[in-house]
Amino acid sequence: MMGPRQEAQPALFYEFSLEDHVPQNHLLRSIDRFVDLSGIRTFLDDFYSHTGRPSVDPELLIRMLLVGYCFGIRSERRLCEEVHLNLAYRWFCRLDLSDRVPDHSTFSKNRHGRFRDSELLRHLFETTVARCLEEGLVSGQRMAIDASLIEADANKQNSTPKDDWDAASIDPADAPRAVREYLHTLDKAAFGAASEVQPKFTSHSDPASQWTAARKGPAFFSYSDNYLIDTDHGVIVDVEATRSIRQAEVGSTKTMLKRVKGRFGLHPERLIADTAYGTGPLLGWLVDRKIAPHIPVIDKSGRNDGTWTRADFEWDADNDQYICPEGHELKQFRRNYSDPNRGPTGKGVAKYRGLKLTCQACPSKSRCCPNMDFRSITREEHEDARQVARDIAKTRQYDISMKLRKKVEMLFAHLKRILGLGRLRLRGPCGANDEFLLAATAQNLRKLAKVFPAPQQTRKA
Template identity: 70%
Template sequence: MMGPRQEAQAALFYEFSLEEHVPQDHLLRSIDRHLDLSSIRGHLADFYSHTGRPSVDPELMIRMLLVGYCFGIRSERRLCEEVHLNLAYRWFCRLELTDRIPDHSTFSKNRHGRFRDSDLLRHVFEATVARCIEEGLVGGQGFAVDASLISADVQKQNSSNPEGWAAREIDPTDAPRAVREYLDTLDDEAFGAATTAKPKFTAHADPASQWTAARKGPAFFAYSDNYLIDTDHGIIVDVDASRSNKTAEVGAMRKMLDRTEDRFGVKPDWIAADTAYGSSDNLVWLALKRQILPFIPVFDKGERTDGTFSRSDFTWDDENDRYICPSGKEMRHTWRTYSDPARNAPAWKARRYRTRKSDCTGCALKAKCCPNSEVRAIHREKYEIVRDFARQCTASEYNPTAQRRRKKVEMLFAHLKRILGLGRLRLRGPCGVQDEFTLAATAQNLRKLAKLKPMVPATE
């Protein structure tokens, strides 16, 4: 039998509890258990006036932003609508059914003002990392670092040649916010001072973004999202924004390592990365200055692809400061005999090692060694001993384990783009980009906490 028609009737009284309508296994319940925002008011105390109309609760705004980044809601207008309609979001934000949702413009006003001046988003991120350490999810023995390209919110049609753009007279007081931030970062190692190479195009709306074709496809404007993770559970211990070039990404890695040790007292025993971090300067900084084992492939141009012997085919004799070629002949940087042996002692400088002409002339392997020159020469870097040490690390038995754990950072970037929807930036300028990356990393850590340390169901 067909039931009666359902008609909406306005009730005079409701007895409703948000607590009862949010499932016990909801993701936000586990996140809320680990999220501690009690220090926000004290952190922002100096940035609010003691008089005037009461402002929107900063904890409410942070909770709403975290909801947006945890569930891939990028638009703040849509975020306000979703929090208004979704009971679980209201419960997480400590809002009752009759409470009013803040206007979307409140987020922009606070982000460009007191949130950025107080570095509040960094404060929330570090509080989340501290909670991960407290829960035992950060071992501190092994770290991994990598960078991923995120498209900037600009178009090529609104760009020009760097020389033509720089020739324009720009009034900092009248320029857009992203342009002012670009001018402020010209001496920053992660942005303007990262490299002297001039990009092909500069975006007018966001000149700090990098024109790059690193994906082996059509070029586009982008920023690099740099993650430093602990390889035990893939917790992001630091995040930083930079331009999309190797020099800037290496500088971001150094800054993140120093900042992690300064904030949390955590210094890894080893670090894994790809070849982009395998330059001589960076390996020296890691191995000698920071005493960290580098499981990083050496950035080496000594390998040949034309069928002739590469540098790795020659054996280094450290005790006698010489190379031994495949035919057994020795190669020295000088064949002169000094009366004072100290003048020929090994030194920390670049050297060029050569064989004798007589050794190469009648050698049976000359066609495979130096067919186009009289003698074979090998250039040895100033810190080649450090590069050799890095090669020993990557040839060790532990390297496959380190490289397998390094893939966790790539999985985080895939989760960032596919699940959280951060494939293209919404904010512009170095500060806006850093805000987005910091909030996204905080959301990922909170989701990881909720997954690895979920709520224990109450037993009746």
């Protein structure tokens, strides 16, 4: 038979414990074991006044932000609603049933003020990396780097063509926060100074974002999220926000490698990346620092007409010359110059040429230079480092590295599909940096929780 209608019966007293109502296998139980915020109050002490009304506990705000980024809650307004209703979120944030959830505007006030001034989010991220090191998830031997485009909170309708944009005419006193941040980044290698080429359009709301069509589809404004990971367990050891152009992304490699060496003492024996990072200057920089570049080389010396390429010529480093397959010499200079300004400079691109009389009489001229009087070969400044990368590409370890490189791509897929960071919510370089740091922190915490889940406890009857 049908049971009686269920109706809520109000009670005068309740015996309720959040600890008993959060499942033992909940993700937040595992994450909570690796969140150490004990030093945050000391870290922020200089950024708070010693008088006035007490502020919201910064540890509470950070715990709420971690909940939002771990579970893909993009809106801070919605985050406050979820923490108010969800018992597991309340437990993680150390809130009792009767405790009030902070207003969403509190996040903006702290983020634009003391959080950025103190670089708290960078400190929080590096704390999680240090915990990964402590747990043995990072060896520092093999690292991989890559960048992913994240759409900015801007659109073409509110933009200006490059011919009409004049940054010098902007008054910083009257400009929005994102525009002031743009003016401060004009001389930074990751943004304004990354390239002299101006974007086709500049956004009014977020001018530091890059107008790009790199996805082979409709163009949009974006930032690049650069990850440096340890390939042992896919732990993110550093993150950097840059413009969405190759020069800025490649330049961030040096920044992140220097930072992890200074902060954690990590110096990889190899760096894994895709072809976009196979530039001569970066390969030379890595080889000089004893880092093996497991990177495909950007090489445009190949020919499509069946004639000999540069790879068919033997390099003679002792005599600074190339030897063609027929045994003839191609030299850059054939006499000693008394004037040092006319001799080799050691910078830029050098051109090595064969003798006209030798090439004209050569039986293999049709396979070497059929349309030229003599054969010439260009050699870049960092050709030795490029050759090191080519030699590495022939090894079995290189094949393994190319498979390990997929781990960083998987992290970007997780970032966009699971954490929901396909489009930025905050504007300006600082806003992009804040979101990237928090997302990387959340991914590292989820990694720790996956590898070291919380022990299951038997419930008491």
